[in-house]
Amino acid sequence: MAIIEQRLAAMGLELPEPLKVREGLRMPFAWVRVRGNRADISGHVACSRDGTLAKPLGKVGTEVSPEQGYASARLGALAHLASLSGQSETSIGLRRGCASSPW
Numbered sequence: 120m121a122i123i124e125q126r127l128a129a130m131g132l133e134l135p136e137p138l139k140v141r142e143g144l145r146m147p148f149a150w151v152r153v154r155g156n157r158a159d160i161s162g163h164v165a166c167s168r169d170g171t172l173a174k175p176l177g178k179v180g181t182e183v184s185p186e187q188g189y190a191s192a193r194l195g196a197l198a199h200l201a202s203l204s205g206q207s208e209t210s211i212g213l214r215r216g217c218a219s220s221p222w
Contacts, residue, residue: 134201136170150202165194
């Protein structure tokens, strides 16, 4: 992933630390599961660089502005890439990486 990290740095972006969860809490799933040259990625949220939940939170258009929604989407995509960065250096093809709102 070094090439991706270099390109992100050139754009002024940085991968966040893994999501910090409450002490003692264990997630009942793997964030990334690699099978062959494919990676299945679980749902991610927007994280700050230190791994904390990024704010503001809310529904785009009513509770947060479209610009804030775009910023959160970018942070969510960076969280996906950060999870993948710990995987094999071989080429991984992505099948799916879309999250939908339950609202």
